[in-house]
Amino acid sequence: MQTHLAKRVEITIEQVMLNRLTDALEKADVTGWSVLPVQGGSGRSGTWSREGQVSRGTGMVQVVCLVRPEKLDQLLDAAFSVVKRHIGVVCVTDAQVLRAERF
Amino acid sequence: MQTHLAKRVEITIEQVMLNRLTDALEKADVTGWSVLPVQGGSGRSGTWSREGQVSRGTGMVQVVCLVRPEKLDQLLDAAFSVVKRHIGVVCVTDAQVLRAERF
Amino acid sequence: MQTHLAKRVEITIEQVMLNRLTDALEKADVTGWSVLPVQGGSGRSGTWSREGQVSRGTGMVQVVCLVRPEKLDQLLDAAFSVVKRHIGVVCVTDAQVLRAERF
Amino acid sequence: MLDLALANLLSPIVLSFVLGVGAALARSDLSVPEAVAKGISIYLLFAIGFKGGVSLAEHGIDLTLGLSLLAGVVLSFILPLIGFVVLRVLSGMSRTDAAAVAGHYGSISIVTFVAATTVLVDAGISSEGYMVAVAAAMEAPAILAALWLISKGSDETDMSADLWREILLNGSIVLLLGAFAIGIATGSDGLARIESFIVSPFQGVLCIFLLDMGLIAGRGLRQAGVLDRGAIAFGLLMPLIGAAAGLIAALVIGLSTGGTMLLMTLSASASYIAVPAAMRVAVPQANPSIYLTLSLAVTFPFNLVLGIPLYLTIAQTLVGS
């Protein structure tokens, strides 16, 4: 089956920042993403879990974006502008997608 | 630690189509997958979120399959037959797995 | 945007084993991970779904760790020691990350 | 009528809905978790089904039971055909979209039904317990009609035995009919045992559910751009056409005032659970934003706020109160 090169970008970020991130993505002309719930984790600021959250609103989510390789830099700039001062992790992998016209 | 080449296929699809997809996977002799909930997203058909879903049943899920490289085409054909006329995104990455006998 | 090589390790494991896995990760000096809920799946031990779980505690989760390449073996050893006798799948992909100092 | 409309407007139920709409339009982050909303809808379906069954067990089977079920099935099948024609005249929608929308109006909205029964209870008007079964019977035929309309155009639809099983064994229908059967089996003895769960707190729980419906409808309204003017007109006109059809059927069968009002409400209401799910599977090319927005952000509020008191007034006038 015919596949096309793409980049898979996975951004783990605080729920309260989600709207700001997706706004930035839209401005950077990235129109497709999926948001996955994260139920816990650990990092430099310690360990947390959704059910142990003091303020239930401050959990994290994972935003997965598939983009054409040439759009990657634009996307990373947009994501970084939001993630910069905030907790968050950005991870890029090479991928193949079906139906390239969608990205 | 000894690892083995594999393909990681990630299919984002409407919840209502999940059973049809997994049936197709089974027919294509793919026996291992995990289903992750998706809590929102954006694409050509607009932005949605699970809590803002009018019909709560029509959210999306992400199906992750790890398969041996030689099974990839079979898998993609099966997935594509379901995804074709429906909303959905398919993404393949190269991966390494432990315990190859499981795939 | 400057990115750095990293490994993305995805461990799918029973919820009851999660604490044991993260303890092992911590001992292996891996300090960052995110836990994603898994709502169902299929494997050699059959098909299951979270809502159809007899014992709601025995669902699965996916632990995603981003690490520097040189830490991979350490991580896999730690993960394998827990996954070995238990249900579970480990998958590694090459990735690029922003802000390497975090990993 | 004006009094009734005002009283209805000032009920906690309707105001909770209005609060939800307002919060969503103002883009507040107020939201009801998906699991809680699903839990509440399980509660409402169980309670309404059970109470219907108990009422049937107490009042015995009416001669009109069979006729009412038949009327429900026929209305559910015919209303989409009427709706389709009206929609093609009023709006510029594609044939497929129009058929998908029309299908929703043959089927029913169980919350609208629940709200209507609450108004009846408050007004002290009794109704046939089996109307719950009529509601269940009206889910599926509308889907059939919509798919028939679509397949008549050259568009492909994806029908299968699997889909029919899913439609007929849809969780809401099974729960509603199951609870109805349990109500019949256990009668008022059974009711006595669980009354303080399914009767006393009912209206309060309904408030929270309508708050959530309001939030969803409000979010829908923010995207109302997908609807042209003709479509919106349809969303307000079609419930009246449905109610009229329901009224005629009720008069022919000879239902009570309460039963008449409920059959009108069922006919006037549009599905937003069973039909959308079936449409996503069978007709993925139809745009879900159109039918969901119309059903939930236009017709549902109309029925809740104006339709229900109107239907009650008409029923009282024509059948007697």
Add this chain to the structure above:
Amino acid sequence: MLDLALANLLSPIVLSFVLGVGAALARSDLSVPEAVAKGISIYLLFAIGFKGGVSLAEHGIDLTLGLSLLAGVVLSFILPLIGFVVLRVLSGMSRTDAAAVAGHYGSISIVTFVAATTVLVDAGISSEGYMVAVAAAMEAPAILAALWLISKGSDETDMSADLWREILLNGSIVLLLGAFAIGIATGSDGLARIESFIVSPFQGVLCIFLLDMGLIAGRGLRQAGVLDRGAIAFGLLMPLIGAAAGLIAALVIGLSTGGTMLLMTLSASASYIAVPAAMRVAVPQANPSIYLTLSLAVTFPFNLVLGIPLYLTIAQTLVGS
């Protein structure tokens, strides 16, 4: 007895369970969200624990309290040993699987216990409030017995201080005993304040929970292929053996009719929460489908539908009503 069985069968609680089983067997998509089911089980544990505590506070500590706890611990440890032997005779299961299954039957099912207390309340029969504490005491020893059985075969098990902490501080046990303690501390004054939360709607909430249990049991039945005939026979026989053992203990201790019936029920019921979780950690090589299906799709329905009225009849006959 027949009357009682019939009355039990026609209670909304049992019928809700039957509805769930039917819906699952028919492959309806009806489901109760995981969070809602967990929320309801928190409610049930809190309510049953609290009421037990209040009843203890009111009736004072019985001389039999210590004996009952002891009996619970002993039963919980011994029943797996008996079950293991029976299972090895009846079924072709591996030693490890047999030991894991047997462990479940020493431990208890709190919903079965709750359903039994509901039957007692309906029948106006009082019981010792501390039976709730006995239930909690019966969780852990059975796990110990199962692990001992397994370690006697050459199979490795994965025991650790961590696991013991997890078992003993299992959320369900902590909540049950914690609520029990709160009930003792606040007594009937405390009960009066929250009565309309934990008493009046109790049976109704239980219906929804049993609907969910039915859905799960029904899905389990669809996979009943994992069980051989001998295993199924065990699932029906073992509760009777357990009940008999519980009965003897109750007669020796001198419990009331209600208490006797509850100790029989506890002994007859099989765990499906604490033990499976412990088994997954300690004995991952044992097949969870076998013990979960047996406990939930065979023994639980048996106890709910037939066992409970049977145990009550026996208790009434032997202790007096």
Add this chain to the structure above:
Amino acid sequence: MLDLALANLLSPIVLSFVLGVGAALARSDLSVPEAVAKGISIYLLFAIGFKGGVSLAEHGIDLTLGLSLLAGVVLSFILPLIGFVVLRVLSGMSRTDAAAVAGHYGSISIVTFVAATTVLVDAGISSEGYMVAVAAAMEAPAILAALWLISKGSDETDMSADLWREILLNGSIVLLLGAFAIGIATGSDGLARIESFIVSPFQGVLCIFLLDMGLIAGRGLRQAGVLDRGAIAFGLLMPLIGAAAGLIAALVIGLSTGGTMLLMTLSASASYIAVPAAMRVAVPQANPSIYLTLSLAVTFPFNLVLGIPLYLTIAQTLVGS
């Protein structure tokens, strides 16, 4: 006072909180699903808002309404400034962290407020219905004060129109005020309809919520290492300062005994929903562990267990009972 403190301590509500703390400290896996906790908080906000509105509708608008709102706004803005100074003296926290913490103490904790109203209801003491609106008015000014304190230091904060919209249209505030408005509009007629949902089971539901709060506070206590001694002292002293400020305002305005106690409680309590979320967005460099632990694991338990009976005793002494 001692009697009252003891009675409070032995209430099911406080004991449920204690149970949660104990379970978390013992590292039990007991937990309340996130969706259920959110559902319960929707229930509590709706109920408390509604009842406040009904009480306003019944007793009419007091001359003191406007003054109370004004007092709330002023207290909410000034308390963080006082808190900031106290904190800089007592603790070695950074300027940013200190400002973020201080902001929490100007804002309010709605559960503390709810617990206080429950104590009033139990004691048969009435209070001004509009205190609910005062609670809502006290959320935002504190955030403004905190951000002003931070921006005065050179640290950057991330303020925007968006953030203000989010703060002011925060789900909790919208729901509280919305339900308050519905209560005013429907009055005691409306209340009668949903009383058995929002009044009778209220205290029981609150128990489950406080169980969850206890679990969270207990987990926080396990991480209390982030707090130095000065910070902990602040967490116990600041509520008393707040209560004193609230008392003065209440005496000046001339509130009733109940109203005085509620304004003291509001001033004494620290936010753990609206302010933390705003701080995460605007001041990500402030450490959330510090302000969350202090607010939830130190000040909340203090108010719940000791503060509330203390404030009531003082109000009764100074205003009359």
